[in-house]
Amino acid sequence: MNLWHNFHYAVAMVLFCVGLYAVIMRRNIIKKIIGINIMETSVFLFLISIGYRKGGVAPVHVEGLDPSRMVNPLPQSLILTGIVVAVSITALALSLAILLYRQFGTLDVNRLFREEEEEAG
Amino acid sequence: MSGAYRHFPILMVTIPFFGAALLPFLAYLRRKAVPWASAFFLAISGGLGTFLVGKIPPGGHLSYPLGGWEPPYGIELRVDFSGYFLMMAVAGISLAAVIYSRRYIEKEVEGGRITAYYVLFLLMSASMMGFVITGDVFNLFVMMEILSISSYALVAVTGNRNAVRAAFKYLLMGAPSSIMVLLGVGLLYSVTGTLNMADLAARVGDTGYREVLIASYAILVLAFMVKAAVFPLHLWLPDAHSIAPSPISAMLSGLVVAVSAFAVARITFSVFTVHAWGLVGTTLEALAVAGAAAVLFGGIMAIYQKDFKMMIAYSTISHMGYVVLGITALNPEGITGAVYHILDHGIAKACLFMCAGNFIYRKGFRKIEQLKGAWREMPWTCFAFSLAAWSIIGLPPSAGFISKWYLVYGSVRAGKVPYAVVLLVGSILAAVYCFRVVYYMFFQPAKEGDWGERLSEAPASMSVPTWALSLATLFFGVFSYLFLDSLLKAAAQLL
Numbered sequence: 001m002n003l004w005h006n007f008h009y010a011v012a013m014v015l016f017c018v019g020l021y022a023v024i025m026r027r028n029i030i031k032k033i034i035g036i037n038i039m040e041t042s043v044f045l046f047l048i049s050i051g052y053r054k055g056g057v058a059p060v061h062v063e064g065l066d067p068s069r070m071v072n073p074l075p076q077s078l079i080l081t082g083i084v085v086a087v088s089i090t091a092l093a094l095s096l097a098i099l100l101y102r103q104f105g106t107l108d109v110n111r112l113f114r115e116e117e118e119e120a121g
Numbered sequence: 122m123s124g125a126y127r128h129f130p131i132l133m134v135t136i137p138f139f140g141a142a143l144l145p146f147l148a149y150l151r152r153k154a155v156p157w158a159s160a161f162f163l164a165i166s167g168g169l170g171t172f173l174v175g176k177i178p179p180g181g182h183l184s185y186p187l188g189g190w191e192p193p194y195g196i197e198l199r200v201d202f203s204g205y206f207l208m209m210a211v212a213g214i215s216l217a218a219v220i221y222s223r224r225y226i227e228k229e230v231e232g233g234r235i236t237a238y239y240v241l242f243l244l245m246s247a248s249m250m251g252f253v254i255t256g257d258v259f260n261l262f263v264m265m266e267i268l269s270i271s272s273y274a275l276v277a278v279t280g281n282r283n284a285v286r287a288a289f290k291y292l293l294m295g296a297p298s299s300i301m302v303l304l305g306v307g308l309l310y311s312v313t314g315t316l317n318m319a320d321l322a323a324r325v326g327d328t329g330y331r332e333v334l335i336a337s338y339a340i341l342v343l344a345f346m347v348k349a350a351v352f353p354l355h356l357w358l359p360d361a362h363s364i365a366p367s368p369i370s371a372m373l374s375g376l377v378v379a380v381s382a383f384a385v386a387r388i389t390f391s392v393f394t395v396h397a398w399g400l401v402g403t404t405l406e407a408l409a410v411a412g413a414a415a416v417l418f419g420g421i422m423a424i425y426q427k428d429f430k431m432m433i434a435y436s437t438i439s440h441m442g443y444v445v446l447g448i449t450a451l452n453p454e455g456i457t458g459a460v461y462h463i464l465d466h467g468i469a470k471a472c473l474f475m476c477a478g479n480f481i482y483r484k485g486f487r488k489i490e491q492l493k494g495a496w497r498e499m500p501w502t503c504f505a506f507s508l509a510a511w512s513i514i515g516l517p518p519s520a521g522f523i524s525k526w527y528l529v530y531g532s533v534r535a536g537k538v539p540y541a542v543v544l545l546v547g548s549i550l551a552a553v554y555c556f557r558v559v560y561y562m563f564f565q566p567a568k569e570g571d572w573g574e575r576l577s578e579a580p581a582s583m584s585v586p587t588w589a590l591s592l593a594t595l596f597f598g599v600f601s602y603l604f605l606d607s608l609l610k611a612a613a614q615l616l
Contacts, residue, residue: 016304019297020297036297036300039300043300046304047307047310050307074310078306078307081263082303088270089266089270089292089296092270093289096285096288096289100289103282104282104286112286113286
C-alpha cells in the first residue's frame with residue numbers, strides 16, 4: 001500500500017489539477033471547456049480504479065463463475081451516469097460558447113469581461 | 122387506499138419530470154396550453170404533498186425504496202420532516218413562479234423558446250424536490266446535475282448577450298463544483314463501499330481512513346458552497362440572478378441556492394453525523410467564518426447597488442450566510458432556524474423578484490432611482506414589496522423574525538456569540554437596503570415622466586402570485602407554531 005501500488009490515484013489527481021488549471025488560467029473559452037472535460041475524466045478514472053480487481057472478470061453472471069472474481073460493477077454504472085451528465089454539461093457549454101462568439105466576436109474571456117466593464121461604466 | 126401515500130413522495134418528483142417530457146408534444150398540438158399544463162403538473166405535485174401532512178412520524182422519516190430495491194442496495198427516498206417541509210416550499214414557490222411566468226415570459230422570451238422555458242422550469246422544480254428528499258448520495262449528485270444544467274440554460278433563455286455571458290460564468294463555476302461533488306462521493310464510496318446515507322452514517326465512524334473522509338467532506342462542502350454561493354465563491358450569483366427573467370430569478374435566488382445550502386446540512390448530519398465530529402470540525406469552522414463573512418459582505422454590497430435586481434441578488438448572498446451559520450451552530454435550534462430561513466427567505470425573495478418583474482414588465486425600470494414615487498401607479502406591487510422586505514429584515518410578526526430568532530438563539534446556545542452579533546448586524550444592513558427602496562417608492566416625488574397619476578398595476582396573473590407570496594411571509598410568521606415543533610424534533614433527530 002504505497003504510492004507505487006496506487007499510482008492510478010495519483011494520476012487521477014494530477015489530471016484533476018491540470019483540468020482545474022485550464023479552467024482557471026486559460027483565457028480561451030473552448031480551452032476552459034476542455035479543462036472541465038479533463039477534470040471529469042480524472043474523476044472517472046478515479047472511480048473506475050476503485051472497482052478494479054487484479055485478474056477480475058466482467059461482472060456478468062454465468063454458471064460456475066465465482067462472484068468474488070468479478071470486478072466491482074457499481075463504480076462502472078456510476079461512471080455511465082457521470083458520462084451522461086458530463087456530455088450534457090459539455091453540450092450546453094459549447095452551445096453557450098457559440099452564442100457568445102456570435103454576439104461578441106471573441107472567445108477570449110478577458111475581452112468578454114472588459115466589454116462588460118465598459119458597458120457598466 | 123391505505124398506505125398509498127407511501128408512493129406520494131416519488132410521485133411528487135416524477136410527475137413534473139413526466140410533464141417536462143410531455144410538454145413538447147403538447148406544444149406541437151396546442152402551444153397556448155403549455156403554461157397551463159406546467160402549472161397543472163406542479164399543482165398535482167403540490168396537491169399530493171398535502172396528503173402527507175401528519176403522515177411523517179415526529180422525529181422519524183418515511184422510507185421509500187425506489188423500484189422495490191431495498192436499501193442499502195437500491196436508491197432510497199428518506200422523507201424526514203425538514204425534507205418534506207422544503208419539498209412543499211419548492212412546490213408552492215414553483216407554482217407561484219410558473220403562474221407568474223405566463224405573461225412575463227411572452228414579453229422577454231421569443232416565441233420559439235417558450236416551450237423550452239417551461240420544460241426546463243419543470244425539470245428544475247422536480248429535481249429540487251428530489252434533491253431534498255433523496256437518501257442516496259449518488260442520487261443527490263444526479264438531482265443536483267439536473268438542477269444545475271436546467272438553471273444554466275434558464276439564465277440564458279432570453280438569448281440576450283449579457284444573459285448568455287452570465288450563464289457562461291455560472292456554468293464555469295458550477296461545472297467544476299459538480300465534478301467535485303462526484304469526486305467527494307467517489308472518495309466516500311472508496312472507503313465505505315456504500316452510497317446510502319443511513320448506511321454511510323453507520324460506517325463512517327469506524328473506517329481506518331480518516332484522511333480520506335476528511336478530504337471527502339471538505340470537497341463536498343466546498344462544492345456545495347459554490348452552488349449555494351457562500352461568500353468567497355459567490356462571483357457567479359449577482360450576474361446570473363439579476364439578468365435572468367424575473368420568475369427565474371425568483372426560483373434561483375429563493376430556492377436553487379437554498380437547497381444547495383440544505384445539501385451541506387444533509388451531508389453533515391445524515392452522512393457524517395455528530396459521531397464523526399472529529400472529521401468535520403475544522404471544515405465546519407471554516408464554513409462558519411465564510412458564512413459570517415457572507416452575511417456582512419452581501420449586506421454591504423447590496424447597499425451600494427444601483428440596479429434593483431442586483432441589490433436583491435446581493436441580499437441573497439447575505440441570506441445564504443444566515444443559513445450556513447444556522448447549520449454550523451450544530452444544535453437543533455440552529456438547524457431549525459436554517460430550515461425555516463430557507464423557507465421564508467425563499468418566499469420573501471421570490472416575492473421581491475416578482476415585484477421587480479412587475480416594474481420591468483410595466484415600465485422597463487431596472488434602476489432603484491427610477492422607483493421614486495412608484496406607489497402612485499403600482500401601489501399593490503409596492504405594498505407587496507414592503508411586506509416581503511419586512512420579512513427579509515426579520516421584523517415581527519413576519520416569518521423572517523421567527524427564523525432569525527432561532528438562528529440567533531442557536532448561535533448563542535452554541536457559545537458562538539460573535540456569530541449572533543453578525544446575524545443581528547446583517548439584519549441592520551438588510552433594513553438599510555430595504556428601507557431605502559421603500560422610502561423611494563412611497564416618500565419621494567417621482568421624476569418627471571417616470572410615473573404618471575393613472576393606476577397601471579401588473580396583470581392579475583402576475584399580481585396574484587406576488588401577493589400570495591407576500592401574504593405567505595405573514596402566514597408563516599403568525600402560524601409558525603404549527604411547524605416549529607416538528608422541525609425541532611426532526612433537527613434533534615439529526616444530531
